[in-house]
Amino acid sequence: MRRRVTTSVLSIAIFFLLAASFSLHVFRHLLPSDNAINSRTLTEPVGRLRNYAVGEAAVSVLRVLRSPPRHRPPTTESVLLLDWEVLLLPSPNTSTAGSGGPLSCVFHTGATSPARPAGPVAFLCSLPNSLRRFRPFYTPRLSGPSSNAYRWEGQEDPPREMLRSTQLAYESVSTVDDVIVFVKGVNRRRDRDLPPSSLRCVFSPASCGAAIATTSVTSSAQEAFRCAHPPAAEVSSIGPVRVSISTGPEEAPIPTLADYHRPRGPARGGRLSICACTMVFNAAKFLPEWVVYHAAIGVERFFLYDNGSEDELESVVSGLGSQGFDVTTRFWPWPKTQEAGFSHCAVVNRDECEWMAFIDVDEFMYSMDWDDSDRPNRSMMGSLVAVGPEVGQISIRCLEFGPSGHRAHPPGGVTQGYTCRRRNEERHKSLLRLDAVAFSLVNSVHHFELREGFQTKQVEVGEARLNHYKYQAWKEFKAKFRRRVSAYVVDWKEPMNLASKDRPPGLGSDPIEPKGWTDMFCEVNDTRLRDATRRWFTEVMLDGAERMAWDS
Numbered sequence: 001m002r003r004r005v006t007t008s009v010l011s012i013a014i015f016f017l018l019a020a021s022f023s024l025h026v027f028r029h030l031l032p033s034d035n036a037i038n039s040r041t042l043t044e045p046v047g048r049l050r051n052y053a054v055g056e057a058a059v060s061v062l063r064v065l066r067s068p069p070r071h072r073p074p075t076t077e078s079v080l081l082l083d084w085e086v087l088l089l090p091s092p093n094t095s096t097a098g099s100g101g102p103l104s105c106v107f108h109t110g111a112t113s114p115a116r117p118a119g120p121v122a123f124l125c126s127l128p129n130s131l132r133r134f135r136p137f138y139t140p141r142l143s144g145p146s147s148n149a150y151r152w153e154g155q156e157d158p159p160r161e162m163l164r165s166t167q168l169a170y171e172s173v174s175t176v177d178d179v180i181v182f183v184k185g186v187n188r189r190r191d192r193d194l195p196p197s198s199l200r201c202v203f204s205p206a207s208c209g210a211a212i213a214t215t216s217v218t219s220s221a222q223e224a225f226r227c228a229h230p231p232a233a234e235v236s237s238i239g240p241v242r243v244s245i246s247t248g249p250e251e252a253p254i255p256t257l258a259d260y261h262r263p264r265g266p267a268r269g270g271r272l273s274i275c276a277c278t279m280v281f282n283a284a285k286f287l288p289e290w291v292v293y294h295a296a297i298g299v300e301r302f303f304l305y306d307n308g309s310e311d312e313l314e315s316v317v318s319g320l321g322s323q324g325f326d327v328t329t330r331f332w333p334w335p336k337t338q339e340a341g342f343s344h345c346a347v348v349n350r351d352e353c354e355w356m357a358f359i360d361v362d363e364f365m366y367s368m369d370w371d372d373s374d375r376p377n378r379s380m381m382g383s384l385v386a387v388g389p390e391v392g393q394i395s396i397r398c399l400e401f402g403p404s405g406h407r408a409h410p411p412g413g414v415t416q417g418y419t420c421r422r423r424n425e426e427r428h429k430s431l432l433r434l435d436a437v438a439f440s441l442v443n444s445v446h447h448f449e450l451r452e453g454f455q456t457k458q459v460e461v462g463e464a465r466l467n468h469y470k471y472q473a474w475k476e477f478k479a480k481f482r483r484r485v486s487a488y489v490v491d492w493k494e495p496m497n498l499a500s501k502d503r504p505p506g507l508g509s510d511p512i513e514p515k516g517w518t519d520m521f522c523e524v525n526d527t528r529l530r531d532a533t534r535r536w537f538t539e540v541m542l543d544g545a546e547r548m549a550w551d552s
Contacts, residue, residue: 075091075160076088076089076090076091076139076141076142076160077089077091077139077160077163077257078139078140078160078162078163079162079163079164079165079168079257080127080137080162080163080164080165081165081333081335082165082335082336084126084127084132085124085125085126085127086105086124086125086126086127086140086162087118087122087123087124087165087308087333088105088115088122088123088124088125088139088140088142089121089122089257090121090122090123090142101144101145102114102115102144102145103115103123103142103143103144104125104142104143104144105123105125105140105141105142105143106140106141106142106143107127107128107131107138107140108138108140108159109130109131111128111130111131112128112143113125113126113127113128115142116310117310118308118309118310118331118333119306119308119309119331119333120314120331121331122331122333123142124308124310124333125140136161136162137161137162138159138160138161138162139159139160139161139162163255163257164255165184165334165335166184166185167184167185167254167255168183168184168185168254168255168256168257168334169181169182169183169242169243169244169245169253169254169255169256169257169258170182170183170184170256170257170258170334170337171257171258171332171334171340171344172243172258172259172260172261173344173347173348174229174260174261174262174263174264175263175347176263176265177263178218178226178227178228178229179201179226179227179228179229179243179260179263180224180225180226180227180343180344180347180441181201181224181225181226181227181243181244181245181258182223182224182225182258182337182340182343182344183223183225183244183245183254183258184223184254184334184337185254186199186220186223186225186245186247186254187220187221187222187223193220193221193222194220194247195220196216196217196218196219196220196225197217198247198248199217199220199225199245199246199247200214200215200216200217200245200246201214201215201216201217201225201227201228201230201243201244201245201246202214202243202244202245202246202253203215203230203234203235203241203242203243203260204241204242204243204244204253205238205239205240205241205242206239206240206241206242206259207239207240211253212230212234212235212238212241213230213231213234213235214230214246215227215228215229215230216228217245219439219440219441221440221441221442222339222340222343222441222442222443223337223339223340223343224340224343224440224441224442225245226439227243229262229263232262235260235262236262240259241259241260242256242257242258242259242260243256243258243259243260244256244258271351271352271353271354272300272301272352272353272354273298273300273353273354273355273382273385274298274299274300274353274354274355274356274357274381274382274385274431275299275300275301275302275303275349275352275353275355275356275357276294276299276301276302276303276356276357276358276359277302277303277305277342277345277346277349277356277357277358278302278303278304278305278358278359278360278361279304279305279307279332279338279341279342279360280304280305280306280307280309280313280361281306281307281308281309282309282310282311282313282479283309283311283313283361284309284311284312284313284315284316285311285312285316285409286361286362286413286414287304287313287316287317287320287361288316288319288320288550288552289413289414289415289548289550290361290362290364291320291325291327291550292325292537292549292550293364293376293415293533293537293550294357294364294365294381295325296376296377296378296536296537297365297370297376297377297378297380297381298377298378298379298380298381298382299357299381300326300353300378301326301327301328301352301353302325302326302327302328303328303330303345303349304317304327304328304329304330305329305330305332305341305344305345306329306330306331306332306333307332307333307334307335307341308333313329314329317329319552332344338445339443339444339445342358342443342445342448343441343442343443345358346432346434346437346441346443346448347437347441349434350434350435350437353434354385354433354434354435355385355431355432355433355434356431356432356434357381357429357430357431357432358429358430358431358432358443358445359429359466360429360468362414362468362469362470362472363398363429363466363467363468363469364414364415364466364467364469364529365381365384365396365464365465365466366464366465366466366467366528366529366532367380367383367384367463367464367465368462368463368464368465368528369383369463370532371528371532373532373535373536374535374536375535375536376536384396384431384459384464385431385433387457390453390454390455391433391454391455391456391457392432392433392435392436392437392450392451392454392455392456393430393431393432393433393436393447393448393450393454393455393456393457394430394431394456394457394459395428395429395430395447395456395457395458395459396428396429396430396431396459396464396465396466397425397426397427397428397459397460397461397465397466398425398426398427398428398429398465398466398467398468399421399422399425399426399461399465399466399467399468399526400421400422400426400468400470400471400521401414401418401419401420401421401422401467401468401469401470401471401521401526402418402420402421402422402471402519402520402521402522403418403471403472403473403474403477403517403518403519403520403521403522404417404418404419404420404518404522405420405518405519406418406472406473406518407473407474407475407518408473408475409472409473409475409476410473412547412548412551413548413550413551414469414472415467415469415529415530415533416530416533416534416548418469418472419525419526419527419530420521420522420523420524420525420526421467421521421522421523421524421526422521422523422524423523423524425461426468427446427468428446428447428466429446429447429466430446430447430448430456432447432448433454436450436451436454437449437450437451438450438451439451467529471520471521473518474513474517474518478511478513533548537549537550
């Protein structure tokens with residue numbers, strides 16, 4: 001009997017040993033390399049640091065993959081965004097020319113997913129379901145039908161781990177006086193910013209090498225951090241440099257994609273009077289109407305922060321440029337960064353524009369003083385900013401329009417089709433004097449904090465207003481469920497803050513068309529802007545047909 005028990009125990013032990021050996025063999029690609037280290041210090045290169053956070057919460061960990069050898073150029077990098085989207089950023093020496101067809105993201109296990117162009121130099125693909133349960137997540141390579149379409153630089157090395165959008169230094173701007181770094185994962189709670197004295201800016205070569213300089217942080221607010229420049233002698237001769245933030249003497253810098261550039265001198269020449277800045281996602285078909293209208297009433301230049309659009313944005317912008325409109329785009333794929341984007345827009349364009357209108361592409365500025373005008377003129381917006389030097393910001397109230405009976409995008413555009421609105425004013429947006437912005441760059445999307453000595457002028461709806469075409473035909477409105485771009489506004493699909501004014505009343509958290517949607521939010525019939533734009537922008541074709549000036 002004892003011999004039989006001993007034999008059974010031995011058999012079970014052998015079985016588990018064989019099973020463990022087999023598991024190690026099958027999943028060996030998921031284990032860290034032998035030279036992975038167990039700590040990170042400020043002496044390590046920022047380019048080598050990687051975020052191993054599990055889930056979308058930002059979690060600090062202490063493991064780092066082996067960096068590429070010093071002599072190799074930077075390889076393709078990737079960022080895991082929300083909703084399991086992978087942003088692939090090929091290195092500058094990568095070419096996809098002659099790929100011969102659609103491109104794919106090829107992951108280290110052999111799993112693939114289609115690669116979609118995102119902005120001028122990036123691609124998006126979905127992380128395959130088969131890989132979502134395993135950590136870490138590795139950077140895929142980009143591949144096409146032709147085997148020579150794209151070479152994965154350093155493919156003999158272990159694949160690089162993806163960065164995470166929840167803990168990332170993603171952009172920097174150099175002014176004459178300082179450098180501003182935009183970082184996720186440091187100030188994680190609204191109105192609970194870490195003190196500047198607890199932080200340091202860390203500068204390091206983009207590809208490899210130890211940190212070459214650290215400087216003090218002079219401002220910490222939301223995702224914007226202001227730091228002193230490093231000594232020029234320490235960064236001028238080592239090639240591309242990146243900058244990040246460290247939250248303590250023993251803490252590693254936040255992983256970074258933020259390139260550092262030495263400051264340039266102030267721009268020469270005069271400034272434009274009024275510009276407009278907005279963040280867009282798949283808004284190409286709405287853009288011509290918004291640009292043509294606002295250019296006619298006085299906006300001289302438009303800045304679009306492209307939040308990863310996958311529509312025809314670039315071709316639409318190119319078409320507007322060929323018609324004489326001054327429209328520029330900046331690729332800004334980072335999720336939940338609208339406040340940071342607006343801070344960036346305010347600081348980089350300070351020498352170009354005196355006033356900046358921060359409004360969305362579904363918002364149209366209008367004054368009742370223009371009711372009787374036969375045609376628009378560029379002095380219209382100028383009349384709104386004709387204020388004293390103490391006014392740093394003009395706050396304009398919004399009126400929210402509903403679907404107005406439409407089940408699809410109305411012919412002629414939003415100003416022509418959506419004419420029924422809610423009675424009460426909701427929210428506001430601002431015209432900002434860029435010289436008046438507070439040093440911290442703090443904003444709530446709707447308005448900015450101002451420097452001492454400046455004040456905000458509140459404009460009554462009877463003087464000027466924003467027509468906000470917020471609740472459009474269901475197909476258009478549903479697209480907004482994919483994500484919200486403000487860092488401090490919960491996505492509609494999340495069952496939180498259900499009473500927030502940012503949510504459509506009665507909609508809940510599911511993208512399911514409510515009964516009677518086409519007639520919702522209709523309390524006042526308001527055709528003021530529709531009537532004015534018909535007078536101003538209706539064109540008669542050779543065959544006698546009419547169309548709006550923005551119709552293609």
